Amino acid sequence: MRVLALTTQKGGSGKSTLAASLAVAAMQDGETVAALDTDPQGSLAGWGKRREANGIAVERVEPAAIKGAIDRLRRDGRASLVVIDTPGYFGAGVALALREANLCLLPVKPxxxxxxxxxxxxxxxxxxxxxxxxxxxxxNATTQARTLDAATALVSTGALAPSMVATRSDFLDAMTAGQGVTEIAPKGKAAVEVRLLWQWIKAQLAGAQA
Incomplete structure (x- = not known):
């Protein structure tokens, strides 16, 4: 079982929205996915309640209980992938979640x-x-220069996923409907971007050591 944690100390980065669509893309790729929402805002958990399709177990978990939840999933063999959505701040609870992660993904706006x-x-x-x-x-798909400047700054700090994700209405529609972008508009540009990102993440997780 691998653990992917989405984290950043800045709110509004799109963690929950990206976590939902990545969870769906992973499920469609054959993973058995569990999603854990440790953010007090509960955006991912709310998405899970609106979701009518089967295939992803979404659970609201207090940050202090995250290790127990992951240990339970690992013990029960109920998931091959756990996606964790964390709050937009750093604290002891977030640290507990990140300690369990095989990969920490930091969504950053350009x-x-x-x-x-x-x-x-x-x-x-x-x-x-x-x-x-x-x-x-x-x-913003039309302001490539700003995106490239941000990419240059980030590469100097750490690894950068080669697949960038643009602002698209499919993400908002998918969150409202309890779906991922690969479900609500399978042939859309947002779906293509998320699938590419998931494949890259999958490769990183395959080589990660717990």
Whole structure:
């Protein structure tokens, strides 16, 4: 069982939305997925309640109980992949979640403010000794120069997923419907981006050591 944690200390980075669509893409790729929401806002858990399709177990978990929840899933053999959505701040509970992660994914919007805001999270992840990577999220498809500037800044700090994710209405529609973008618009650009990102994450998890 592998654990993917989405984390960043800045709110509004699109963690929950990306976590939902990545969980669906992984399920469609043959993974048995469990999603754990440790964010007090409960966006991922709310998505799970709206979800009518089967295939993903979504659970609200207090940050202090995250290790117990993961141990239970591992013991029960109920999941091949666990996706964790964390709050937009760093604390003891987030640290507990990240310690369990085979990969920490940091969604970052392509702006200097968001790039700078990601640095404290990176420092904490390095202290914990966990593998991590950035993904440029909520990019504007028409402002490539800004995205490239952000990519350059992030590459100097750590690994960067080669698949960027643009701001598209499919993400909002999918969250509202309790679906992933690969379900609500399977042939859309958002679906293509998420599938590419998932395949990259899958490769990283395959080589990760717990």
């Amino acid at each position: 702006s200097i403010l968001d790039v700078e805001a990601a640095r404290p999270t990176v420092e904490q992840i390095r202290v914990l000794g966990r593998p991590f990577a950035f993904v440029l999220n909520q990019c």
